[in-house]
Amino acid sequence: GDSVTQMEGPVTLSEEAFLTINCTYTATGYPSLFWYVQYPGEGLQLLLKATKADDKGSNKGFEATYRKETTSFHLEKGSVQVSDSAVYFCALSDSTGGFKTIFGAGTRLFVKA
Amino acid sequence: DVKVTQSSRYLVKRTGEKVFLECVQDMDHENMFWYRQDPGLGLRLIYFSYDVKMKEKGDIPEGYSVSREKKERFSLILESASTNQTSMYLCASSFLGTDAEKLFFGSGTQLSVL
Numbered sequence: 001g002d003s004v005t006q007m008e009g010p011v012t013l014s015e016e017a018f019l020t021i022n023c024t025y026t027a028t029g030y031p032s033l034f035w036y037v038q039y040p041g042e043g044l045q046l047l048l049k050a051t052k053a054d055d056k057g058s059n060k061g062f063e064a065t066y067r068k069e070t071t072s073f074h075l076e077k078g079s080v081q082v083s084d085s086a087v088y089f090c091a092l093s094d095s096t097g098g099f100k101t102i103f104g105a106g107t108r109l110f111v112k113a
Numbered sequence: 114d115v116k117v118t119q120s121s122r123y124l125v126k127r128t129g130e131k132v133f134l135e136c137v138q139d140m141d142h143e144n145m146f147w148y149r150q151d152p153g154l155g156l157r158l159i160y161f162s163y164d165v166k167m168k169e170k171g172d173i174p175e176g177y178s179v180s181r182e183k184k185e186r187f188s189l190i191l192e193s194a195s196t197n198q199t200s201m202y203l204c205a206s207s208f209l210g211t212d213a214e215k216l217f218f219g220s221g222t223q224l225s226v227l
Contacts, residue, residue, distance in 0.1 A: 032214050089155060100161070105153055
């Protein structure tokens with residue numbers, strides 16, 4: 001079945017460092033891809049999405065490009081802030097699977113001042 | 114802003130108790146979901162509903178049931194709680210139609226079964 005694999009955490013960075021969180025997926029159809037973020041004590045919220053190959057999703061300085069040839073959707077940010085400390089989830093939604101969204105295990109990011 | 118409200122932030126129950134987790138959304142969303150979140154496993158779908166009185170099993174429905182009597186409310190029921198159901202439970206909702214894939218989440222209920 002469909003699945004999402006993302007790099008294990010935690011990831012610890014200093015403020016203003018470059019961030020990459022790797023995500024790869026397996027899907028039988030043509031999924032939409034997402035990054036969700038969970039701040040401490042809160043539920044998940046959508047960070048960005050891409051719906052087809054070569055699309056780039058972006059929001060709040062974060063970017064991810066839908067790479068069909070490598071089945072990847074890596075999250076990047078050029079300069080992280082302490083306020084970016086959170087858990088990041090890569091996810092996919094495949095129209096052939098109905099309304100189900102499948103999530104990766106999550107990657108915890110700590111940013112030090 | 115869309116609001117998804119879960120009735121309790123923390124809940125402590127005993128083994129064998131019947132447990133109700135309530136979720137209410139205020140944006141007239143058709144779809145509603147219950148996930149559980151465990152460290153290292155991410156979110157796993159328990160049940161979902163795309164209409165009043167309709168329900169579909171997710172990936173891990175065993176030991177759970179759901180109820181959707183009104184469009185805005187989706188309840189998760191643990192018929193006889195067990196210690197392996199200690200987890201964070203997240204409710205989510207979404208539109209039917211374009212942008213149906215975007216999920217809106219509640220803040221979660223941390224359930225401990227002793």
